[in-house]
Amino acid sequence: MFGFILQRLWQAIIVVIAMSALVFCGVYAVGNPIDVLISPDATQDIRAAVIAQYGLDQPLWQQYLTFIGRILHGDFGRSFVYSMPVSELILSRLPATLELTLVAVLFASLVGIPIGMYAGYKPHSPISRAIMALSILGFSVPTFWFGLMLIMVFAVQCGCMPAGGRGDTVSLFGVDFSFLTFDGLSHLVLPALNLSLFKFSLMIRLARAGTRELMLSDTVKFARAAGLSEFTLLSRHVLRLISIPLVTVFGLELGSTLAFAVVTETIFSWPGLGKLIINSITSLDRPVMVAYLMLVALLFIVINLVVDLTYALLDPRLRKGRA
């Protein structure tokens, strides 16, 4: 097990280095931040001074090495636009996104999996058919449209839900959270629902497919022949057996939601990372973009590592042979 983790860490380092080089070159090719940073009527001297100040007069490889050198000292550079350290900027936005995505993904799993298992357990009942129709809808409706509809119905027509923002937050361990106040919670419901719709449908379909297949297996038949109740059967046998594909998708979805909650955050003016990255791209704020994308790569690696470790926890057959 230890060797396995070591190997994964080694892979993580290579991925992060490759990612940083790729992103650095890619962003460099997008455009010259100077054109955005300096007003067009600035003199040539001021221009040159600013270029030198940000180190933009150096060749690309040298800029990259300087950048890597700073990162090794924990310095991700300063944002061109906000004039504050990138790490501080990202950390100030991360909790909002983290809160939103965790609520969304947990809702999708905790509600979607039981519903999906029911649909797989009774595949021919009208309720199951309705569930499956709902999940197809969840797959096919575009997120932005669903978000706009939510705002229109609940915020505009009924007026019972706020249309955007985070609402009141409570500071816990120095981090602001919305879900601890009623106002914050009411602000959280709509964007979380919007974000979870796709994952919710995915979890339903996965849980249903797995349950349906397993209900015909000898394992379930044997457990039934031993007189186990249907609830024990589903909660102890079936859930454990379908959990491996579910954990895989949970991990992947958690990562992609964290990284790309952009649309939902934009619609509901949620002050998270998604909005930050959109703003940085339009203003060619290179340090923020590079740091953000490296963070995303790192997040995926960490989540995948946790998923792999969870496999070993869930399936005893995977525990051997990895030492």
Add this chain to the structure above:
Amino acid sequence: MTDTVKPLATPLLEVTNLKTWFPSGRGEVKAVDSVSFSIAPGEVLGLVGESGSGKSITGFSIIGLIDEPGRIVEGSIKLEGRELVGLPAHELRAIRGKVISMVFQDPMMTLNPVLSIGMQIKLALEAHENISSSDARERAIKALAQVRISEPERKVDFFPHQFSGGMRQRVAIAIALLHRPKLIICDEPTTALDVSIQAEILAEMKELVSELGTALIWISHDLAVVSSIADRVAVMKSGQIVEIGPALAVLTKPQHEYTRALLDALPSRARPGQLLLRGSGIADAAPPPRKSATANLPPLGSPYLVIDDIVKRFEKPAGLFRSLAIKSGLSRPVSTVLAVGGVSITVSRGDVLGLVGESGSGKSTLGRMAAGITVPTSGTIRLNGQPVMSAGRSPKKITTRIQTIFQDPFASLNGRMRIGDIIAEGPLAHRLVSRAEAPGYVKQWLAAVGLDPAFADRFPHQFSGGQRQRIAIARALAMQPDVIVCDEPVASLDVSIQAQIINLLIRLRAELDLSLLFISHDLSVVRHLCDRVAIMYQGRIVEEGEAAEIYADPQHAYTKRLLAAVPVLPQAAE
């Protein structure tokens, strides 16, 4: 019904006129059609039949676990006088596992792979009683000890994959016995196991049943197995019981012609080499003429396929880090499995060599190497003096004169190709026939293996298991081989189909002067078909010789054990 011996005591289970039907597109499939029988407490009833005869559905009907959309349309199942048909689900559940329990065929599939044995036993205990965790654990340990599992205190925390097939089946039996049921339904419980394990389980089961006074319904396709455990035997065909009576009487003096046909199809009851009773089928046509010159082949009886000191070692490929670690001495080399450890055998031209061994003995690996499918680690295989595989870094098979027939005719045929194309594929690729000749050539071979030549346009799924195995044989023979490696070709077939395939092999071998390497775990089939026998154990040949000599006078301890484990049919006292 010819139920001559009615049990005197009140029957434990009384099934009358049971009909379990499955609705399908074309009306109802009558899986069980008017079945009646009864079992006395402590009695063992053998339920025998071929696949599709309804014997398993009968078992599932009794325990109330028929898959949708099947249902019991008529009849009654009385357990100690209490009607089970029509009982609400929760009352049926209270009976399942407590009064009636069941053991399934494949122990690899029945246990949940992600729960420990102890946990699975605990769940089964909790199904019928309130029990504390520590008590459940104690009961689990006792249950494992009862089915002869050594070190039950340690094994209770094992997961199913840490057990062998026989051990898993013991665990399943332990779970079935937990609540001291009055009736256990065993659905082919030893079919997936090796003969020696089967013999152990049979003996233990008999002992447990007589010790606990449990009645048993033993469902099996194997008459010999049933005869060794059952008091009474019921023979099923197309959903009906055609004959029921005391085991000895049914198996030695069968009244119904179907029972007789089943018995006659068994190779163990015929003289070796004799054609077995044939099922209905089209008269086989003569095989097409040999394409290649047979002039330079050695005479019959001379050494032909020579396997010399062959070794196969399987190892996991080591990754970059591990190989570095191994080189620097930090890590031990990757563990290897020695599947075949230095085997030398010779198949003479026109001979049939039987290769017998239990699962994991390396017999299939040896067969695959002989056929040029798997690359040996070391050693040589020569056919008529020529190597079967090319030399070099990635050796390839370089002869078409040796072909293979595999065990599972469902997996070995490509389901998306027409069978005509399946058979013609090889001969076309090796230019044995031209594209214009191919359809006619295929038809000749289909006729030769007893299939209608018009079948060439059909797909494999349209055929039964026995027909598919015929197609696989036609595919192998269409390559004009001299040697055929048969890897358990009849293991997955019913006895009557098995008899047809054995007959086909006997006939084709004589007509085409084929040499066969016949791999099997079934000693009676091997005895019937083979001239010579090699017994394989843990990757080595422990004994080799003329079939008759080995069966009459086995020398090696393992051979003796193997032969003793084979269940035998009672012989009629004449």
